[in-house]
Amino acid sequence: MPYERTVIITGGTVNLGYYTALEIAKTHPEYLVIISSRSDKENAAEAINKALGQTNTIFIPLDLSSVQKVRAYAEDYIAKKYPPIQALVQNAALQFPGSLVKTADGIEATFAISHIGHALLFHLLCPYLAPKARVVVLSSGTHDPDQITGGMPKPNYISAEDLAHPTPASAKNPGRQRYTESKLANILWTYALDKRLKQRVPDRGITVTAYDPGLMPGSGLAREAGWFPRFLWIHIMPRIIPLLKIVISPNIRTPNQAGVILARLAIGQDMEGVSGRYYEGPKEIKSSKDSYDEAKQDDLWNWTVNYLAKGDEEKERFEQLK
Numbered sequence: 001m002p003y004e005r006t007v008i009i010t011g012g013t014v015n016l017g018y019y020t021a022l023e024i025a026k027t028h029p030e031y032l033v034i035i036s037s038r039s040d041k042e043n044a045a046e047a048i049n050k051a052l053g054q055t056n057t058i059f060i061p062l063d064l065s066s067v068q069k070v071r072a073y074a075e076d077y078i079a080k081k082y083p084p085i086q087a088l089v090q091n092a093a094l095q096f097p098g099s100l101v102k103t104a105d106g107i108e109a110t111f112a113i114s115h116i117g118h119a120l121l122f123h124l125l126c127p128y129l130a131p132k133a134r135v136v137v138l139s140s141g142t143h144d145p146d147q148i149t150g151g152m153p154k155p156n157y158i159s160a161e162d163l164a165h166p167t168p169a170s171a172k173n174p175g176r177q178r179y180t181e182s183k184l185a186n187i188l189w190t191y192a193l194d195k196r197l198k199q200r201v202p203d204r205g206i207t208v209t210a211y212d213p214g215l216m217p218g219s220g221l222a223r224e225a226g227w228f229p230r231f232l233w234i235h236i237m238p239r240i241i242p243l244l245k246i247v248i249s250p251n252i253r254t255p256n257q258a259g260v261i262l263a264r265l266a267i268g269q270d271m272e273g274v275s276g277r278y279y280e281g282p283k284e285i286k287s288s289k290d291s292y293d294e295a296k297q298d299d300l301w302n303w304t305v306n307y308l309a310k311g312d313e314e315k316e317r318f319e320q321l322k
């Protein structure tokens with residue numbers, strides 16, 4: 001069947017990404033749904049197709065921690081001439097709660113996966129976005145020190161360069177701080193991109209939204225944590241979500257519930273034209289004070305384009321969003 005549009009969901013193989021893919025594939029059998037992470041150990045695409053009696057979900061491997069692998073992914077995508085992209089859901093992320101981890105490219109790993117790999121993917125695929133395409137960027141309430149963040153350290157955005165290549169002083173920060181900083185970077189980039197889309201290519205109608213799915217007990221985000229917190233996270237907390245919602249915060253949901261909301265942000269008709277906003281679950285709220293700091297947004301945008309573009313010609317293309 002020739003598909004009308006493509007939807008790409010990074011990290012779409014498990015948890016939030018998986019349920020988002022399932023919802024979109026179900027409601028839009030005319031879309032090709034591509035789920036992409038490093039591995040598909042549980043044959044997620046096959047499971048979605050089987051559950052729906054359809055064939056519109058496929059898995060294509062992607063490693064966001066490597067600039068060269070993201071480029072290879074985009075080249076393959078372009079060569080296969082898939083339909084225009086209706087939604088790019090930038091969902092994959094990892095936490096490294098221990099000491100500093102660097103990618104093969106020499107970049108701090110949390111920032112590399114959550115921000116740099118996704119930004120490159122966006123820039124390379126930008127020409128293939130459909131009119132009115134949507135980009136949805138996963139963030140987290142933990143980016144905001146004024147929210148209930150379960151004891152997560154406050155982000156301290158100094159510069160994109162400092163996040164990418166921590167100095168001896170910032171390298172000593174806890175790994176969970178690097179996570180909250182990467183999630184703040186996700187929103188800074190969302191607002192930076194929104195501003196440039198409106199200024200440079202208003203006719204394309206492309207929108208970008210940031211999303212906090214809320215705490216999702218049982219999801220893979222605690223995969224690097226110690227055995228006891230992991231045990232609580234995987235085996236106890238998912239069973240007591242209604243209680244946790246009362247005792248801790250209403251912003252707690254299952255990956256399935258959060259996935260249905262994410263699917264709405266990516267393709268729901270009522271979200272058409274909405275851009276440069278931050279959603280906590282189904283409702284729009286203000287993000288942190290720091291996230292509205294335009295100097296920080298510009299620092300992140302400029303650093304990212306300069307780091308990723310191979311030369312002046314590509315830099316110009318990345319900037320012009322054509």
Ligand SMILES: NC(=O)c1ccc[n+]([C@@H]2O[C@H](COP(=O)([O-])OP(=O)(O)OC[C@H]3O[C@@H](n4cnc5c(N)ncnc54)[C@H](OP(=O)(O)O)[C@@H]3O)[C@@H](O)[C@H]2O)c1
Binds near residue numbers: 011063139
């Ligand atoms: N879980 C929560 O409570 C929570 C709360 C707020 C926000 N969030 C945000 O929601 C999003 C999804 O969270 P989740 O808990 O569903 O995550 P998860 O269960 O840990 O799944 C992460 C996904 O990302 C993929 N991934 C990891 N490293 C990758 C890489 N280098 N390249 C490509 N894909 C990679 C993983 O597959 P592979 O390992 O096979 O690559 C997996 O599919 C994240 O952005 C997270 O920050 C989560």
